[in-house]
Amino acid sequence: MDFPDLDRFDQAILKILSGDGRISVADLARRIGLSKSPTQARLRRLEKEGFIAGYRALIDPIRLGLDHVAFVEVRLKDTREKALAEFNAAVRQLGEIEQAHMIASNFDYLLKIRTQSMSQYRAVLAEKISTLPHVASTSTFVAMEAVKETGLQGPL
Structure with missing residues (x-):
């Protein structure tokens, strides 16, 4: 699928973060094949432009008895x-x-x-x-x- 505002690095960042929102910028950079500074700049831009709406913990509702x-x-x-x-x-x-x-x-x-x-x-x-x-x-x-x-x- 083609997303006109997102290149392959942006798409890779979003895919990785959707599975692990706590990944370090250094690890994220390594996984997408860029250095830390451009990865961090892309991350900030994706946040600013609203592609990344926020970060949160996924709470297990079953452990809370909400099954x-x-x-x-x-x-x-x-x-x-x-x-x-x-x-x-x-x-x-x-x-x-x-x-x-x-x-x-x-x-x-x-x-x-x-x-x-x-x-x-x-x-x-x-x-x-x-x-x-x-x-x-x-x-x-x-x-x-x-x-x-x-x-x-x-x-x-």
Whole structure:
């Protein structure tokens, strides 16, 4: 895949960082075949231009006891811009919502919810998700196993 703003070194930097965000600049430089200074300059440019949005630790939710995953289809009563903005703002406030995507389908949003148990999920659904602005209905799908959960690694 061709990314017009990224040469092969930039693409290599992004691919390596997507797998190991804590790699040293020296090791990164060695792996992409440049010296440390130009690698560091490229890294700063990729950060400044927004290709690298930030760095964070990947926390294992299972070790925290958050092994119940549900996907929730949400249909809204109102899909005008103001209603969508209100729903989006409210979703961002709920820690149990791990991901939220607006969908082009017969429903409006797909939410990934992570809790400790089915009973905790039921409470989150009843007390939080169902009371979000403009929610008309929800439909839940419980995940039995995560087969693949990774960040962007494919096209680079």
